Amino acid sequence: MSEQETLMGIANRRQGPALPSLDEAALLASAARAIEAWELDAKGFSLVSHSENIVFRVDTVGGQSFVLRFHRPGYHTLEELHGEFQWTAALNRSGIGAPVPRYTRNEEAFVCLDLTELSQTRFVSLVEWVEGTAMATLIEEEPSRSDLVKYFHRTGQTAARIHNQSAAWSVPPGFARHSFDADGLVGREPFWGPFWQQSKLTAAERRQIIFARDQIYRVLTDYGKHRETYSLIHADLHPGNLIVTDDHLHIIDFDDCGFGWHLYELAVAISYYQDSPYYDAIQEAIVAGYRTERRLSDQDVDLIPLFVLIRSMVSLGWIEQRPELDSSHKLPVLIERSCVQSRALFGSC
Numbered sequence: 001m002s003e004q005e006t007l008m009g010i011a012n013r014r015q016g017p018a019l020p021s022l023d024e025a026a027l028l029a030s031a032a033r034a035i036e037a038w039e040l041d042a043k044g045f046s047l048v049s050h051s052e053n054i055v056f057r058v059d060t061v062g063g064q065s066f067v068l069r070f071h072r073p074g075y076h077t078l079e080e081l082h083g084e085f086q087w088t089a090a091l092n093r094s095g096i097g098a099p100v101p102r103y104t105r106n107e108e109a110f111v112c113l114d115l116t117e118l119s120q121t122r123f124v125s126l127v128e129w130v131e132g133t134a135m136a137t138l139i140e141e142e143p144s145r146s147d148l149v150k151y152f153h154r155t156g157q158t159a160a161r162i163h164n165q166s167a168a169w170s171v172p173p174g175f176a177r178h179s180f181d182a183d184g185l186v187g188r189e190p191f192w193g194p195f196w197q198q199s200k201l202t203a204a205e206r207r208q209i210i211f212a213r214d215q216i217y218r219v220l221t222d223y224g225k226h227r228e229t230y231s232l233i234h235a236d237l238h239p240g241n242l243i244v245t246d247d248h249l250h251i252i253d254f255d256d257c258g259f260g261w262h263l264y265e266l267a268v269a270i271s272y273y274q275d276s277p278y279y280d281a282i283q284e285a286i287v288a289g290y291r292t293e294r295r296l297s298d299q300d301v302d303l304i305p306l307f308v309l310i311r312s313m314v315s316l317g318w319i320e321q322r323p324e325l326d327s328s329h330k331l332p333v334l335i336e337r338s339c340v341q342s343r344a345l346f347g348s349c
Contacts, residue, residue, distance in 0.1 A: 027047060027054060028047060030115055030117065031045045031068055032045060035068060035126075037124075038102060040064075041061040042059070045059075052072040052255070054122075055068070065131075066128060067127045067128070067129055070115070070123075070124055073120050073121065080176045080178065081109070082109060083175050083176045083177040085109050087177075087232055088100075088254055090169055091251075096161055097248060097250035099127040099251075101126065101128075109125060110125050132243035132248075133245075134240050134244070135151055135155070136242075138151065138244060148281060148285070149278075151239060152282045153286070153288055155237065155239065155242065155269050155286055156266070156285065156290035158249055158251070160289070162234060162237075164294055177258045177259060178258040179191075179260065180235060180261070181230075182220035184258075185264075186213045186216050186217050186310065186314075190317060191258075193318070195314055196213060197320065200335065208339050209313060209339065212313070212338070212345070213313070215346045219306065220261075223261070223303070230259070231259065231262070232257065233257065233262065233264065234251065236268060239269070240272075241253040263307045264307045264311070266304060267304055267307035268311055270283055270286055270304075271308050271312065287301055309341040309342055312334050312337045
């Protein structure tokens with residue numbers, strides 16, 4: 001959920017072409033219609049992102065601001081959407097800054113809205129806006145080695161605190177959320193789609209990726225889903241989803257959160273920075289930060305490159321399933337990384 005105004009630049013890089021003004025006007029009209037379910041005196045709406053989710057900032061007469069999200073149809077069931085809010089509420093109770101929902105006048109977390117301009121029906125939710133600066137923006141402004149080490153050390157600490165909470169949390173009855181386990185990541189029907197069927201792969205690349213998928217499945221199955229290493233994770237904890245306000249850190253975009261390996265959490269956070277000349281220092285920093293809050297063995301650390309590879313591979317499926325977002329420019333790098341890294345780990349097929 002790239003909902004924060006400070007993340008507009010990041011959201012624009014992730015989404016497709018800009019909306020025509022007529023479409024934007026229609027969407028803003030839909031936002032004004034949707035907000036009627038909440039007891040708010042709204043005075044202004046601005047479109048923040050039109051990507052998987054359609055996201056608006058809502059400003060009120062009283063000076064409050066909120067994030068209004070039109071959820072991507074078909075990605076989550078209503079039960080799974082409730083699961084996201086159940087977990088973020090638990091994280092907030094434990095002192096970890098996460099989105100705070102605002103309920104409708106009927107005490108509902110989600111409303112169902114017909115979007116005639118898109119010929120869709122979507123669930124809509126509202127959470128409190130948090131002012132601050134995305135950590136990714138701070139990194140872009142201060143890309144030195146020392147600053148990167150500082151930011152990723154803090155990211156590691158945050159990940160460990162999330163995992164401390166989730167590993168100890170007893171999920172409530174009826175809780176539903178997807179799983180990024182062996183089947184969810186690299187099984188026959190992975191959550192983000194069959195990445196080995198990516199249309200831009202050559203025959204040789206496809207063979208290599210299928211070979212790697214099979215090896216990875218065996219490694220993950222042997223690794224197991226123990227509470228020390230596997231629980232609810234954010235699953236998209238990169239610096240674009242960390243909002244910094246003075247000494248406080250707030251986490252946004254729990255759209256992908258689900259059950260998964262803690263190492264996948266760390267791999268997602270650093271995978272965006274693989275081209276940085278300080279990538280090794282970034283990995284060392286996130287591990288060091290994590291270890292200040294939670295145990296992480298050397299054997300686990302040795303598996304981080306495997307999970308970085310997994311992130312590249314599953315992203316091929318994510319892009320293939322979302323052609324409307326026009327992310328095809330990312331494919332050459334993702335394909336090359338998937339092939340090169342899998343050969344380094346497993347050899348050639």
